[in-house]
Amino acid sequence: MDYIAEYKRWLENPALTENERAELQSVQENKEEIESRFFAPLSFGTAGLRGVLGVGLNRMNRFTVGQAAQGLANLIVSNGKAAMDRGVAIAYDSRHFSPEFAKQSACILAASGIKTLLFDELRPTPELSFAIRHYGCIAGINITASHNPKEYNGYKVYWEDGAQLPPAEADVVAKEMAATDIFSGVRTGDYGAFVESGMIRILGRETDEAYLNEVLKVAVNPDCVKQVADEFKLVYTPFHGAGYRLVPEILRRLGYKHIICEPEQMKIDGDFPTVKNPNPEYKEGFNLAIELARRNDVDLIIGTDPDADRTGIVLKDKTGDYVTLSGNQVGVLLIDYIITARKLTNTMPAHPAVLKSIVTTEMARAAAEKNGVACFDTFTGFKFLAEKIKQFEKTGSHKYLFAFEESYGYLAGDYARDKDAVTASMLIAEMAAYYRTQGKTLYDAMEEMYEKYGYYCEKTVSITMPGVSGLTRMKELMAELREKPLGRIGTHQVEYTRDYMSGIRTRMADGSAEQMELKGQNVMYYELEGGTTFIIRPSGTEPKVKVYIMAKGDSKAAAAEKVEALSAAAKEIVR
Structure with missing residues (x-):
């Protein structure tokens, strides 16, 4: 594309408005910035x-959002009148322009004859997934950039099962x-007229009630909360986002x-x-909550990201210091607790299973299988976990108990098909009460x-590769790894290489190969001696390459030592 x-x-x-034009005029002497904004859609x-907010073809703005909404409208129209009448649920988070993009999308869909159900204010992402299933919608839209920095926004699209849009659609x-055409090809109309005619229906607290009722059903052993409710205190923070109302409410309904x-x-x-980055992965975002916890002698802090789909926790350790747990650690705790509580309450289904992504700790498999529960891997992204849940429903082979990713996303229950910080917060609080x-x-x-x-021990090393040159380098890196296979990473011998694009697992000693079940994703997975794993994966939503290191050792210190050595190796390989 000729970006100039x-x-x-x-x-x-x-x-363009005068302000939008002025923004473009302000960069007219900066060729690199112009290229960044216009090199590709x-x-x-x-x-x-998902992208940085701003004016340009490669930015999140009313034109790129409008073009996406029209593309979705055309897909739905092609599915016929019944699909159009089923409608599209639309939610949004607390980010800049999120309400405007949501209302704009509703008007574009309505102009194409598609009914929409628009939330009256910001809502958690999982509630959108629930609403799609609850109201029988054909699709859903959520305006959010999840846990990304404030400069970002996004446009997430869901299909009729409440999971993210399948590849074909x-x-x-x-x-x-x-x-x-981004300027002339988008049809829209008057918002007020669409609301009055019923083409746009506003969703309010009635949907919250239906959603919270389903979330509460996921509680496994709420009686343990009653035993400690008089004295147990916890701190909660929504990081200025969509969990601010429903997370405290579900904790109250649980009995806290x-x-x-x-x-x-x-x-x-x-x-x-109040935060550098609204991501519950980072302890710095919890500083205010930690001070609050200290003043109130609280052991547990729960935090949710701006669209309330990711959950992080901070705990008081034996010395009185506050420490974070990783997404892997919280996931393992929840697996162990849910299995224990199911057995205690005699609610364990036949053929139980837990689900995780390929970059999530193998400790989860150990926790599941030692307790007689199957563990299955999927690709990274909750849409793949949702596909596996759907497969179980069709075949009846297993009943999933819990699904999670190392990136602080957790789900239990059948009401939604995306990670849910409201349910996760409830289960974490229930689990804390049980241990109390x-x-x-x-x-x-x-x-x-x-x-x-x-x-x-696990660690994710993220290496940022910004701009056009970064995208090019990411492609070159993955091509190099396939053309020249790694035989050794640091001091560790590579025993097997899995190329998840081709779906081939190769034994490095003799070159023998076997086909894997999973394929079609740009991931290189290295099985090292001693049960350690080293995975290289370009991010699908950010300009960075992620290296996932998962080690097992004879002690915590031994496992951590392996991870640190391989972290240094990662920075030599990915550059």
Whole structure:
């Protein structure tokens, strides 16, 4: 694409406001910035769109959002009148322009004759997934960039099962977008008129009630909360986002009486002013909550990201310091607890299973299988976990108990098909109450997990590759890894290489190969001696390459030592 010509086309288009035109004029001397904004359109895939807010073809703005909404509208229209009447549920988070993009999308769909169900204010992502299933919608849209920095926004699209858009439908939307002129090809209409005519229906607290009722059904052993509710205190923070109302409410309904919400972070604000990054993965975001916990002698802090699909926790350790648990650690704790509670309450189904992604800790498999529960891997992304759940429903081969990813996403129950921080917060609180009845904290419980299942340690090394040159380098890197296979990583011999694009697993000693069940993803997976794993995967939503290191050792220190050595090796390989 001639990015200079595209820049001029935008600059001269009368559809731009004066402020939008001024933004483009401000970069006219910066060729690199012009290229960044106009070298290619934002890529639409199964995760929809995600990018930096701003004016340009490769930015999130009302034009790129409008083009995506028209592409989705065309897909739905091609499915016939029944699909159009089923409608599309639309939600949004606390980010800049999220309400505007949501309303704009509703108007574009309505102009194509498609009914929409638009939430009246910000809502958790999992509630959108629930609403699609609850109201029988054909699709859903969520305006969110999840846990990304404040400069970002996104356009996530869901299909009728409440999971993210399948590849075939995503391809249709992408083709329709490419065939739609971004300025003249998008049809819209008057919002007020569409609401009055019933083409746009506003969803409110009645949907929250239906959703919370389903979430509460996922509780396994809520009686343990009653035993400690009078004295157990916990701190909650929504990081200025969509969990601010429903997470405290579900904890109250579970039976908790002392829920202390961090007041500054309960304020809805797309600038996320109290955190550097609104991601519950990072301890820095919990600083205010930790101070609040100290003042109130609280052992457990729960935090959810801006669209309330990811959950992080901070615990008080034996020395009184506050420490974070990783997504892997929380997932293992929940697997062990859910299995224990199911057995205690005699609610374990036949053929139970837990699900995880290929980059998620193998400690999860150990915890499941040692307790007689099957463990299955999928590709990274909750849409793949949702596909596996759907497969179980069709075949009846297994009943899933719990699904999770190392990136702080967890799901239980059949009401939704995306990770759910509302349910996760409830289960974590229930689990904490159970251990309190045993005279233990969650920190104590995690220490016991290592004794029960072995010493595992994981680390994700993220290497940012920004701009056009970064995208090029990411492609070159993956090609190099396939052309020149790694025989050794640091001091570790590679025993097997899995190329998840071709689906081939190769034994490095003799070159013998076997076909795997999973294929079609740009991931290189290295099985090292001693049961350690080294995985290289370009991010699908951010300009970075992620290296996942998963080690097992004879002790915590031995496993951690392996991880640190391989982290250094990762930075030598990915550059």
